Amino acid sequence: MKAAVYTQYGAPEVLQLREVTKPEPRDNEILLRIKATAVNSGDVRLRRADPFAVRFLFGLLKPKINVLGSVFSGEVESVGKLVKRFKVGDQVFGHTDMSFGAYAEYICLSEDGTLAIKPPTISHQEAAVIPFGGVAALHFIKKASIKENQKVLIVGASGAVGSAAVQLVKSYGAIVTGVCSTSNIELVKSLGADNVIDYTKEDFTQRGEVYDLIFDTVNSISVARSLRSLTKKGTMILSAAGMLEMLQGLWVSVTSNRKVLTGVISHKAADASTLKELVAKGKFKPVIDKTFPLSQIREAHAYVEKGHKRGNIAISI
Numbered sequence: 001m002k003a004a005v006y007t008q009y010g011a012p013e014v015l016q017l018r019e020v021t022k023p024e025p026r027d028n029e030i031l032l033r034i035k036a037t038a039v040n041s042g043d044v045r046l047r048r049a050d051p052f053a054v055r056f057l058f059g060l061l062k063p064k065i066n067v068l069g070s071v072f073s074g075e076v077e078s079v080g081k082l083v084k085r086f087k088v089g090d091q092v093f094g095h096t097d098m099s100f101g102a103y104a105e106y107i108c109l110s111e112d113g114t115l116a117i118k119p120p121t122i123s124h125q126e127a128a129v130i131p132f133g134g135v136a137a138l139h140f141i142k143k144a145s146i147k148e149n150q151k152v153l154i155v156g157a158s159g160a161v162g163s164a165a166v167q168l169v170k171s172y173g174a175i176v177t178g179v180c181s182t183s184n185i186e187l188v189k190s191l192g193a194d195n196v197i198d199y200t201k202e203d204f205t206q207r208g209e210v211y212d213l214i215f216d217t218v219n220s221i222s223v224a225r226s227l228r229s230l231t232k233k234g235t236m237i238l239s240a241a242g243m244l245e246m247l248q249g250l251w252v253s254v255t256s257n258r259k260v261l262t263g264v265i266s267h268k269a270a271d272a273s274t275l276k277e278l279v280a281k282g283k284f285k286p287v288i289d290k291t292f293p294l295s296q297i298r299e300a301h302a303y304v305e306k307g308h309k310r311g312n313i314a315i316s317i
Helices: 041-048 054-058 124-144 160-171 182-190 223-229 243-255 269-280 294-305
Strands: 002-005 016-019 029-039 071-079 091-095 106-110 114-117 151-155 175-180 195-198 211-216 230-238 259-261 288-293 312-316
Touching: 002 294, 016 294, 029 124, 029 294, 041 054, 041 294, 071 124, 091 124, 091 269, 114 269, 124 160, 124 211, 124 230, 124 259, 124 269, 124 288, 124 312, 151 160, 160 175, 160 182, 160 211, 160 269, 175 182, 182 195, 211 223, 223 230, 223 243, 230 243, 243 259, 288 294, 294 312
Parallel strands: 151 175, 151 211, 175 195, 211 230, 230 259, 288 312
Antiparallel strands: 002 016, 029 071, 029 106, 029 312, 071 091, 091 114
């Protein structure tokens, strides 16, 4: 089978399309013919080994995992003898958790993984981009215990996590203010945001508004300065935080009545099912900026690396 392989950390050019051995499912696994995947910020960071700490988990001198890609949508080609949840021919989408491997024509996955039947109303490309931003946003939103009519500010509202967060927070009945650039204002409004702040023209910390929840999806705010815009018992979510922001958030949580949520995201099959149901109800729609074929995986990575994508970048296989 064809797969996008990398054997060293570096620029997009380290990705190479190669023929590799097609996997065979174990007794509790499905073999999925991947129809689409996506390039996410996590893939880019792992390819670059940025931050350096990535190397301690995924290989100090060179990557232990040679095929990136954490999300997928495709068709079940065969199943192990103990598999009960899925059958041959099922259209499935989901997340590989920390095993990656979706930049390929086939992948083997445990039936107990983050998997769900693809909504029939959307394409494989649309289904594939849902889990990265959708699961990340859902993970933190559930931890924050959002209530109806709470005021929520979402920074990076046009990105993969941000566009998902806007829609998910609205599904809880909250009042959403999105922060994005001028070119993305209409997109963020179309996702359900009640208000939009153009960060190229205005700093939300200078507006005098306070919010029950501030959700920074892109690690672009000052934690200390943003506290002036958070209620005394409010919550701040730092889903893309670096080590410095994590430490600052811990200090805020320990020394005040405010709560800062950050850290590793857990993936569950129930999350994929929740997102599927929201799609079926018309409360969640995937946002795709561009679609590249697998043969242009380098170009897709270079585009994501620029930091200006709207929503997600899909890869057709």
